[in-house]
Amino acid sequence: EEFSVLREQGVRLDSGVVDGSVVGVHYDPMLAKIISYAPTRTAAARLLASTLARTRIHGLRTNRDLLVNVLAHPAFIAGDTDTAFFETHDLEKLSTPLADTDAERLSALAAALADAAHNRASARVIGRLPSGWRNLPSQPQSKSYSTASGDYDVRYSLSRSGVLSAEGFDDVSLVSATAARVVLEQSGVRRSFDVAAYGSEIFVDSSLGPVALTAAPRFVDPSAEVAAGSLLAPMPGSVIRLGAALGDAVTAGQPILWLEAMKMEHTVTAPTAGVLVELPVAVGQQVEVGSVLARVEEPATEEEA
Known part of the structure; x- marks a missing residue:
């Protein structure tokens, strides 16, 4: 539904699609090709790896993690490549996700806070009250997400002044939150998490790596099981x-x-x-x-x- 080109020095993007293009299954489904160029192979590989890692790809299954890990591998940098590269250097290890479990947990927290900010912004009644505000202490807000590697239950509460208290995140504080971006500070380090939601599918992009989440419904429709x-x-x-x-x-x-x-x-x-x-x-x-x-x-x- 949405497609925009890269605008970065040293990187070229070749594509034949634009916003709204229909991509069928009867022909080559390649959407785009990213090419980097630099004075040396090492610089070009590092630029391409960085560009791919930061590219926002939502809703499509790709081998992006594999490509980034290959580009950063010392053997690839040295040009020591052949048809047995995956077998020689362990395909499973090369396919390791860019975002580890700690990054997924933090991204799930950011997704929950972005969802709360969206709910507050779209509320028709007393929308200016903080998310989860109560006259008296109550149970934490609870949201569940799943990824390809596991499930994450996020339980948090916000005070009247917006101070975050999240179970399992004692060193994390909330700096700001909107439906599209959440800024968290962890052990003195601030990070921005860009959040995009498409129904139950949530995509979080940050310096820790891209994370795709599926939000668990609060009430399951039996007909959808x-x-x-x-x-x-x-x-x-x-x-x-x-x-x-x-x-x-x-x-x-x-x-x-x-x-x-x-x-x-x-x-x-x-x-x-x-x-x-x-x-x-x-x-x-x-x-x-x-x-x-x-x-x-x-x-x-x-x-x-």
Whole structure:
């Protein structure tokens, strides 16, 4: 929905899209290419790594963390690269997120405070009162978020004067907070957290690294719940063949179907042994990300029976 170009010396961005462009799944989905240039390979690599780390990418799954770590690796800087680079230098280590768990915790706190600021700014009644204000002491405000690496429960309270008290953040104080930016001071160091919310998806960008959060709903809609054992489409694509039929007994890891997306085949496998009780797709069907492709039901145990 939104796209803007970089304007930084030494960096060029090539792209064929603008705000509002429709990007389909039938052609190369590359949105943009970032190129850096400098007098030396080391300077160019460092500039490109810094640019990628600071680029705000919201809503898209990318390998940005891997690219930044590769660009900063001594072997890459030295030009010691070949087709076995990932195997030689441990792909899992190279894919380590730029933001560690401490950064995610702090970003979750910033997201909660930004949400509170948004609620205050949009309140139709007594909107000037501080967030969570009470005549008498009450329970802390509580908000929950999840990331790819874990879940975070944020519990905090604000005094009448706006002083922050957050559980597990004894060394953190609030400097300022709006719906789009939160400034926190931790052990004497001030950091700004830029917060963008798209429904339940929250993206926090700071010097600690980019963090993508999913806000847990306060009240769960039963109709929105996905049944246990459901296999969801990881990306939009087309079903090109099936590996099992409805009612078949399957084993853990057995291919259930294959998706074609972005010129590649993606195998969807059974998460556990059981019976294929739902298969609402057919060969040639186009599916959207998050669509239920199949459901495997584990056999009942003796205790359950």
